[in-house]
Amino acid sequence: MASHMPAKIVLKSTTSKSLNDRFTEMAKKQVRSPPQVTITGVRSNQFQMSQARHEESRLAAQMANRPDVQAALGEECVQP
Numbered sequence: 001m002a003s004h005m006p007a008k009i010v011l012k013s014t015t016s017k018s019l020n021d022r023f024t025e026m027a028k029k030q031v032r033s034p035p036q037v038t039i040t041g042v043r044s045n046q047f048q049m050s051q052a053r054h055e056e057s058r059l060a061a062q063m064a065n066r067p068d069v070q071a072a073l074g075e076e077c078v079q080p
Helices: 019-029 039-065 067-078
Strands: none
Touching: 039 067
16 A cells, blocks of 8 residues: 655745744734823722721631630630
């Protein structure tokens, strides 16, 4: 049985630049502007942080009031 080998396909380059050169050039052309900081954005972030702190405090108070947590803390305080 003779197996046929497919013919070798040769593609000629139609460009003068390599792919690496193209991407390097594109990366250099991209202008990276600094993030815009606005008063509204800062206030929004501060408000979200304040809400998070309030929520954490509320959850900590709830946990401290649970009987099993109080018992664990009481046992912890008794055992030096």
